[in-house]
Each structure stands twice: as structure tokens, then as C-alpha cells.
Amino acid sequence: MAFKPFFPPSAEITSQLIRRMGKRRAMTLLEEAGAAPASEPADDDAETSDELLTSIVAALSSEPESNPEADWREQRWLSGVIYHFLGFQAGRARRGGRNEFSSADIVEGMRDRLGLFHAEDAQLLEQLAGEFSDWLREQDNAYAAGWGNIVPDRYERGRFRLEPLPKAASESPLKPITAKALAARGGLVNADLIEQ
Amino acid sequence: MIPVRILHVSDLHLAEQPNLRSIVDRSSAVQKAIKNALRADIKHSVLHGKPYQLGAAFKGLLEEENIKALRAALNVSREQINDAIDRALEKIVLGDGSFKKAVAYSLRDQTYASSFDSQLLDCLCNFIEEEEPNLDAILITGDLATTGFEKDLAKGLRFLEGPSQSISKVPFHKKLILPGNHDRFAYTDDGFLYAPGGALFDTAFSNYWSNPVMAYDPLRNGDLSVVIVAADFGLQSKKDCTFPLAKVSRLSQGKVYPEILAELVRQTEEKKAEEKDRGYIPVVLWAIHFPPFFVEDTGWIGHLMYKLTKNLLLEKSLAREARKQQVHAILAGHTHEAQQYLTKKYGVKVLCAGSATQDDPADKQCQVIEVSLDSGNQPAIKVIEYEPDTSALITSFKQKI
Numbered sequence: 001m002a003f004k005p006f007f008p009p010s011a012e013i014t015s016q017l018i019r020r021m022g023k024r025r026a027m028t029l030l031e032e033a034g035a036a037p038a039s040e041p042a043d044d045d046a047e048t049s050d051e052l053l054t055s056i057v058a059a060l061s062s063e064p065e066s067n068p069e070a071d072w073r074e075q076r077w078l079s080g081v082i083y084h085f086l087g088f089q090a091g092r093a094r095r096g097g098r099n100e101f102s103s104a105d106i107v108e109g110m111r112d113r114l115g116l117f118h119a120e121d122a123q124l125l126e127q128l129a130g131e132f133s134d135w136l137r138e139q140d141n142a143y144a145a146g147w148g149n150i151v152p153d154r155y156e157r158g159r160f161r162l163e164p165l166p167k168a169a170s171e172s173p174l175k176p177i178t179a180k181a182l183a184a185r186g187g188l189v190n191a192d193l194i195e196q
Numbered sequence: 197m198i199p200v201r202i203l204h205v206s207d208l209h210l211a212e213q214p215n216l217r218s219i220v221d222r223s224s225a226v227q228k229a230i231k232n233a234l235r236a237d238i239k240h241s242v243l244h245g246k247p248y249q250l251g252a253a254f255k256g257l258l259e260e261e262n263i264k265a266l267r268a269a270l271n272v273s274r275e276q277i278n279d280a281i282d283r284a285l286e287k288i289v290l291g292d293g294s295f296k297k298a299v300a301y302s303l304r305d306q307t308y309a310s311s312f313d314s315q316l317l318d319c320l321c322n323f324i325e326e327e328e329p330n331l332d333a334i335l336i337t338g339d340l341a342t343t344g345f346e347k348d349l350a351k352g353l354r355f356l357e358g359p360s361q362s363i364s365k366v367p368f369h370k371k372l373i374l375p376g377n378h379d380r381f382a383y384t385d386d387g388f389l390y391a392p393g394g395a396l397f398d399t400a401f402s403n404y405w406s407n408p409v410m411a412y413d414p415l416r417n418g419d420l421s422v423v424i425v426a427a428d429f430g431l432q433s434k435k436d437c438t439f440p441l442a443k444v445s446r447l448s449q450g451k452v453y454p455e456i457l458a459e460l461v462r463q464t465e466e467k468k469a470e471e472k473d474r475g476y477i478p479v480v481l482w483a484i485h486f487p488p489f490f491v492e493d494t495g496w497i498g499h500l501m502y503k504l505t506k507n508l509l510l511e512k513s514l515a516r517e518a519r520k521q522q523v524h525a526i527l528a529g530h531t532h533e534a535q536q537y538l539t540k541k542y543g544v545k546v547l548c549a550g551s552a553t554q555d556d557p558a559d560k561q562c563q564v565i566e567v568s569l570d571s572g573n574q575p576a577i578k579v580i581e582y583e584p585d586t587s588a589l590i591t592s593f594k595q596k597i
Binding site for chain 1: 225230315347382590
């Protein structure tokens with residue numbers, strides 16, 4: 001089954017979010033470095049450890065490489081993160097969870113997935129959620145994903161509904177297996193075990 | 197009978213931020229710093245070690261003539277030794293292809309401690325919550341987090357209990373965890389940024405894990421009782437690795453500490469006896485992070501680096517006791533490569549889960565282990581492997597074909 005392309009976040013917001021993630025990771029490393037007890041002063045490797053930390057922090061904090069191919073790869077990555085976030089929510093909706101969502105849920109979901117918990121990160125996440133809402137409203141009634149539909153609310157920007165596809169019992173790869181069925185398969189011992 | 201089903205997952209490598217691309221790949225400054233760190237590591241080993249140790253430590257990792265050059269560098273006066281070693285190392289750095297491969301291999305995931313793929317994590321969460329009614333337990337055999345930093349461990353806890361990107365709908369009693377080497381990475385300015393022995397894991401997951409050995413509640417079905425006993429064989433000190441002078445060695449090795457093994461055996465015997473007294477037929481599984489007698493299947497450099505940096509020390513004692521205790525399988529993670537094998541000589545079955553969500557090039561997978569009793573009440577174990585279902589875009593895992 002072919003799917004229409006999913007939401008492509010803009011290159012600008014993608015670049016800003018990825019740079020922010022790098023900076024947050026760099027901050028964590030520096031915090032840990034600041035909190036760690038210093039090693040013995042006579043250690044002859046202190047200089048290389050410093051070089052390693054400094055170069056990693058610099059790489060994390062720097063502007064990501066920018067060219068059309070790299071930008072597109074990053075946009076696809078971010079798009080995939082949102083897609084599977086919604087896929088996870090659709091799964092919960094099918095299992096009896098809520099199926100009505102808003103931009104605030106996108107912000108919260110992406111905060112956790114991208115590790116952007118600082119107050120100043122919220123604006124970027126809200127921008128991303130805004131781009132998603134605008135894209136969704138441009139879809140014809142609904143967007144058909146692999147796990148179901150995303151249906152925009154025609155009256156309120158930012159609100160949408162997930163309509164997960166029903167899952168037939170036969171689809172469960174772990175549905176209970178009867179002893180009879182097991183016997184028919186020739187017992188349980190795994191023939192793939194190999195002597196090393 | 198319906199078998200007892202355990203979803204075996206390992207090496208999630210959760211961190212506060214997911215990875216998009218390896219920092220090692222995208223920064224030449226980081227590549228240079230890593231090379232310098234490994235170079236300094238060898239220099240440190242040469243300066244502080246005994247000449248006879250060099251061959252054992254670097255055999256295979258460095259070409260023979262370069263080991264000889266390092267040995268020769270030690271035969272100069274005290275004033276000249278630093279320069280002599282530097283000259284020998286310069287030759288190695290520039291000329292030894294094995295060294296370069298070792299840098300690329302060993303430090304890609306160890307130095308920076310790369311994190312997880314957020315998309316795969318959602319697939320895994322959805323798969324677990326969907327299949328939870330058909331599972332008796334979800335066992336995570338270590339490296340839930342990619343470091344022992346508080347923020348990375350917090351992501352691990354959110355995966356278990358948080359509102360989103362989590363398996364919080366799975367009942368508490370079904371979630372079984374134990375620490376891996378990454379979960380105990382503490383920051384150090386000495387060597388490669390991380391050292392073993394971090395203890396925050398025990399605090400962060402005190403509701404789930406009791407160090408260093410834990411017997412989980414038995415999983416019962418009919419006459420069958422699956423007893424899982426877990427142990428943490430992570431290095432307790434940076435001095436406990438194969439070659440303490442080489443700091444890269446301390447990052448990923450495990451060690452079968454005799455007192456932990458004794459406790460593992462004691463708790464196993466106790467649980468088995470309890471279950472027998474209650475009228476069940478116990479089937480014992482051991483859960484650890486480091487698989488004994490694992491053979492790295494990524495070429496000779498991979499194999500050598502595995503023996504120097506990633507293997508389980510004193511593994512024979514573990515396999516010997518496992519056989520004595522009639523352990524039906526040892527469940528492990530660590531290697532990022534799903535493998536099922538019988539250990540040579542001891543004949544103990546080892547089931548490696550592979551990595552479920554780490555952001556690295558290795559195939560991702562998890563496995564369901566079905567334990568049952570056959571018509572003669574003999575235990576039987578079946579393993580079914582799963583991989584992310586990327587083709588249908590359904591945010592889940594599917595059975596491997």
C-alpha cells in the first residue's frame with residue numbers, strides 16, 4: 001500500500017531543533033564534568049581527556065552541516081519522529097485510550113522525544129506543532145497513515161483526531177497458542193541453536 | 197499448555213536526547229581527539245606496564261613490528277623514554293592499519309556513548325503495550341540507559357513509567373530490569389570520559405532492582421514455574437578489567453565476581469526449593485548483561501577488540517555453576533547482535549537479545565522466549581525473534597522471517 005508523504009517540517013525549524021538538542025547534550029556533559037571529582041593531578045592523560053570533552057562539546061554545540069541533502073535527511077528524520085509519536089498514540093487509542101489531540105500534545109510528545117525540557121525550548125516546539133497543524137489542514141479531510149487516519153478538526157486549528165485501524169486477533173504475533181497447535185508444529189525445542 | 201512468554205529486550209541506550217547522527221562521524225576534531233586519546237592510552241600502558249605485558253595486551257591489535265618498536269622504546273634512558281615512545285607511537289598512528297580500524301571500531305559507541313533512535317523506541321513501546329496481554333514478563337537485560345548520568349537514567353524511568361513514549365500501561369510486576377555497563381557509566385576526566393561503577397542506577401530504579409542479585413517473582417502456568425534470577429556482573433572498579441593500564445579496556449568488560457556468583461547460586465537454590473515445595477516444576481533462567489563465551493562475528497578486529505574491551509572475565513565459573521544449577525538458559529544483552537548458542541564444554545544455552553533501539557548500524561531486534569513443559573514434563577524453550585516493522589509504517593515490531 002502506498003502512502004502520501006507525511007508532514008515535512010521546514011528546514012529552518014528542523015535545523016533549530018537539532019542544534020538545540022546538541023546544545024542540551026553538550027550542557028549535560030559539561031554539568032557531569034563539573035560535578036565529577038578531578039582525577040589525580042599527576043595523570044598524564046588529563047590533557048587528552050580535556051581535548052576529547054572539548055571537541056565533543058564543540059561538535060554538539062556547532063551549527064550542523066548544511067546542504068540540501070543533509071537538510072532533507074534531517075527533515076525526514078524529524079518527520080519520522082512525529083509520525084511514530086502519532087503511531088504510538090494511535091495504538092493507545094485503539095487499546096481504549098483517548099483519540100482527540102491538540103497542538104499542546106504535539107509539544108509535550110516532542111519535548112520528551114527530543115529531550116528539550118527547558119522553558120526556552122517551548123517556543124521552538126510550539127512552532128513545530130504550528131507547522132504540523134497547518135500541514136494537516138491542507139490534507140483532504142484526513143491523512144491516511146500506516147496505522148490509521150489523522151483527521152483535522154475543521155473548526156479549531158491545532159485540534160485533530162486519530163482513527164486507528166482495527167487490529168484483527170489473527171494479526172497478533174503472540175496470540176495464545178494451544179498445546180495442539182504446538183504439537184502440530186513439532187514441539188518446542190529451538191532447532192536453530194548451534195554449538196559454538 | 198500455553199507457554200510462559202517472556203519478551204527479552206536489551207540495549208535500548210536511552211538518553212535525554214536521541215541521536216540523529218554519530219558525533220564521531222560528523223566532526224574531524226572529535227575523530228582527532230579520539231585518536232589522541234587511544235594513543236595516550238597506549239603510551240600510558242607502555243610507560244607504566246612491564247615490557248612482557250605489551251605483547252599480551254596489544255597482540256593482534258597492533259602489528260608485531262610495532263609492538264617490537266614499543267618494546268625497544270623502553271630500552272632507552274629515563275630522560276629519553278618519553279620521546280622514544282612518542283616516536284614509536286607516531287609510526288603506529290601513521291602506519292598501522294589495525295590501529296586505525298581499532299579506533300573506528302572501539303570508540304564509535306564507547307567514547308561518546310551514542311543514544312537511541314526515537315522512532316524505533318515508539319515502535320517498541322507500541323509493540324510491547326499491544327502484546328502485553330500475551331506476555332508474562334518484559335525482561336530488559338541491561339543498557340536501558342546509555343550512561344549512568346541522572347538525566348539519561350531519568351529517560352529510562354520515563355520509558356517504564358512516564359506518560360508518553362513509555363510502557364506505562366504494562367503492569368509493574370511484569371517489568372523486570374537489571375543494569376548493564378552503560379547504565380553504570382560515570383563521568384571521568386581520566387581517559388575516555390566514562391568509568392565503570394556509577395551507582396545512580398540503583399537509586400533511580402530502586403523499585404525494580406536490588407543490587408547485585410535479584411530473583412524476580414516466579415512466572416507460573418499450570419505445573420510450570422519459570423524462575424528468573426538476575427545478577428550484575430558489571431565492573432565495580434576501573435582496576436578490574438583485563439589490562440587496567442589501557443583505559444579503553446574498562447569501558448565495557450564485565451567480571452564474574454565470586455561473591456556475586458555465590459549469591460546468584462544461593463538465591464537460585466532457594467527459589468528452586470520454594471517452587472518445588474509448592475508443587476511446581478521449576479525452570480531456571482539466569483539474566484545477566486554480559487554473555488559468557490560470546491564470539492564477536494564482525495571480523496578479526498572486532499573479535500580482538502571484543503576480547504580486550506567487551507568480554508566477560510571469569511566466564512568459565514559462571515558457565516560451570518549454570519550447568520551445576522541446571523540453568524536452562526542464560527539471557528543476556530550487551531553485544532548488539534542477536535545470537536543463540538550453547539557454550540562449548542559446559543553446554544549452557546545462551547540467548548542474546550541484540551539491541552532494540554540503539555542508534556547504530558546494527559540490525560535491531562528483540563525476542564520472545566516461550567518456556568513450556570513437554571508431555572514428559574521436560575522443559576522446552578522456543579525463541580521467536582522480532583524486528584521493527586518499517587515497511588508498513590505501523591509503528592511496531594514484527595516477527596522475523
